[in-house]
Amino acid sequence: MQRVTIIGSGIAGLSAAAVLAQQGFDVLVLEKNDKPGGRINYFREDGFSFDMGPSWYWMPQVFEDFYAKFGYETSDFYNLLRLDPSYKVVFEDETVSIPSDFKQLKALFETIEKGTGKKLEKFLAQAQYKYEVGMSEFVWKPGKSIMEFMQLKVFKSFFKLQMLQSISKEISKVVKNDKLRQILEFPVLFLGATPQDTPALYSLMNYADIKLGTWYPEGGMYKIAEAFYKIALDQGVKFKFNSPVTGFEYKKGKISAALTANEKHSTNFVVSNADYHHIDQVLIDPTYRSYTPSYWDNRSMAPSSLLVFLGVDEKLDELEHHNLFFDADFDEHAHQIYKEPNWPDNPLFYVCCPSQTDTSVAPEGKENMFLLMPLAPNLKDSAAKNEEYCELMIKRIEKHIGRPFKDNIIFKKHFSVGDFKTTYNAFKGNAYGLANTLSQTAILKPSIKSKKLSNLYFAGQLTTPGPGLPPSIISGQVAAQELINDLQ
Numbered sequence: 001m002q003r004v005t006i007i008g009s010g011i012a013g014l015s016a017a018a019v020l021a022q023q024g025f026d027v028l029v030l031e032k033n034d035k036p037g038g039r040i041n042y043f044r045e046d047g048f049s050f051d052m053g054p055s056w057y058w059m060p061q062v063f064e065d066f067y068a069k070f071g072y073e074t075s076d077f078y079n080l081l082r083l084d085p086s087y088k089v090v091f092e093d094e095t096v097s098i099p100s101d102f103k104q105l106k107a108l109f110e111t112i113e114k115g116t117g118k119k120l121e122k123f124l125a126q127a128q129y130k131y132e133v134g135m136s137e138f139v140w141k142p143g144k145s146i147m148e149f150m151q152l153k154v155f156k157s158f159f160k161l162q163m164l165q166s167i168s169k170e171i172s173k174v175v176k177n178d179k180l181r182q183i184l185e186f187p188v189l190f191l192g193a194t195p196q197d198t199p200a201l202y203s204l205m206n207y208a209d210i211k212l213g214t215w216y217p218e219g220g221m222y223k224i225a226e227a228f229y230k231i232a233l234d235q236g237v238k239f240k241f242n243s244p245v246t247g248f249e250y251k252k253g254k255i256s257a258a259l260t261a262n263e264k265h266s267t268n269f270v271v272s273n274a275d276y277h278h279i280d281q282v283l284i285d286p287t288y289r290s291y292t293p294s295y296w297d298n299r300s301m302a303p304s305s306l307l308v309f310l311g312v313d314e315k316l317d318e319l320e321h322h323n324l325f326f327d328a329d330f331d332e333h334a335h336q337i338y339k340e341p342n343w344p345d346n347p348l349f350y351v352c353c354p355s356q357t358d359t360s361v362a363p364e365g366k367e368n369m370f371l372l373m374p375l376a377p378n379l380k381d382s383a384a385k386n387e388e389y390c391e392l393m394i395k396r397i398e399k400h401i402g403r404p405f406k407d408n409i410i411f412k413k414h415f416s417v418g419d420f421k422t423t424y425n426a427f428k429g430n431a432y433g434l435a436n437t438l439s440q441t442a443i444l445k446p447s448i449k450s451k452k453l454s455n456l457y458f459a460g461q462l463t464t465p466g467p468g469l470p471p472s473i474i475s476g477q478v479a480a481q482e483l484i485n486d487l488q
């Protein structure tokens with residue numbers, strides 16, 4: 001039996017592990033941390049259960065399709081709720097709730113800017129086309145050569161997919177109003193670049209947002225990691241936690257063994273799900289690295305983040321499950337993330353309050369809150385800096401809800417740039433990988449297969465198709481298929 005060693009049990013690692021074990025490989029996953037899921041992380045404290053990573057469940061079909069490969073349905077693992085409103089956006093002078101019903105949303109757009117309803121419909125019809133072509137073809141290509149895209153609908157409809165123009169330009173044709181612009185630009189923030197630098201192809205995210213909806217797995221996002229872990233175990237995958245890989249042994253242009261502090265694991269293949277840069281620049285012997293340090297330094301990374309977990313001894317019903325605080329200048333904050341990296345003067349941030357939907361994540365009568373402020377990668381953080389910005393966000397939330405709650409905070413914890421590095425070996429402390437700019441799309445992403453070692457593959461948010469849970473789930477399957485194809 002051929003042995004595959006997978007480094008990392010993030011969602012992409014779990015996805016690759018399950019597919020390979022199903023195909024008859026002997027699969028071992030070596031994970032640095034003490035549980036599966038990677039960035040789908042959580043902790044429990046004082047009766048609160050805090051998700052530490054993803055909180056937006058989008059594109060539910062990608063999850064459903066993965067489960068179906070193994071004879072399951074989503075409902076075998078968790079109850080999926082569609083949120084309504086999907087989220088709310090707090091502007092300086094008003095708050096806009098985004099209804100899950102499209103007719104209501106169209107009416108809302110019309111109230112804010114007359115004539116936008118019809119334009120929105122047309123914009124979303126194009127976005128649906130991009131979603132369908134993108135999700136059925138584009139994301140499943142390993143991105144090794146431009147030839148992969150030649151016979152595809154992708155190539156035939158290159159102009160319809162709008163790869164070469166920016167999404168911000170496209171959105172400006174739909175709405176003039178600044179608030180509506182920010183609402184339509186928000187989904188691309190998940191892709192780690194500014195709307196000006198993101199191809200209009202990614203209006204497919206607007207389709208995912210508005211038409212496919214925002215969902216929540218009851219019990220918390222960690223339910224997803226549990227589901228993937230169970231599927232991998234069912235298929236016979238073996239796991240070793242608290243086992244960071246520290247290096248490799250090589251034989252004839254291949255990895256022959258993965259090394260941990262006390263063990264040596266002989267292997268026929270390796271799939272690396274750990275942060276690509278960490279494997280390529282830290283663990284692999286310099287002779288076998290695919291890229292140079294300057295290649296990595298020139299990559300545009302998705303932001304890092306300051307995360308703050310709060311347990312509050314009262315209910316804050318003025319908040320929704322998802323709350324975007326856009327009560328500051330979007331472009332100014334983006335400038336301090338991408339152009340002149342610094343702690344932001346006047347940041348935008350996001351508040352997740354899952355206890356508004358799910359009573360299991362906080363004790364009765366209390367609120368579970370997760371604040372996220374995007375930051376430039378590699379920024380130096382400190383307890384004092386993190387606390388300064390935590391205070392700032394709390395003040396802005398208090399201003400929005402119209403009353404103080406700071407004195408009722410009974411639990412508080414920060415997680416910042418440095419923690420991303422130490423917890424996940426994240427390059428520059430990135431939270432969600434590489435930015436999806438045009439120059440970092442498809443064949444221009446770090447390669448799914450090593451350029452120097454013929455039995456090393458990569459899966460996860462730094463390779464194709466990109467950051468986010470649905471792309472990472474797909475990435476694991478694409479890497480596994482690539483390995484299988486190479487054996488045929």
Ligand SMILES: Cc1cc2nc3c(=O)[nH]c(=O)nc-3n(C[C@H](O)[C@H](O)[C@H](O)COP(=O)(O)OP(=O)(O)OC[C@H]3O[C@@H](n4cnc5c(N)ncnc54)[C@H](O)[C@@H]3O)c2cc1C
Pocket residue numbers: 007008009010011012013030031032033037038039040052053054055056057058243244245246273274275278305307372423424425431432433459460461462466467468469470472
């Ligand atoms: C704060 C935050 C919010 C997010 N919000 C959303 C959201 O709302 N919706 C969404 O879809 N996506 C969101 N994302 C992105 C999404 O979580 C990621 O894209 C996805 O989880 C990445 O999965 P992965 O498998 O590529 O990598 P990871 O989850 O990072 O997994 C990599 C694994 O490798 C392990 N590892 C590292 N080094 C070693 C080593 N030497 N040896 C062994 N193991 C090692 C790590 O411990 C980790 O478990 C968010 C991410 C963050 C951080």
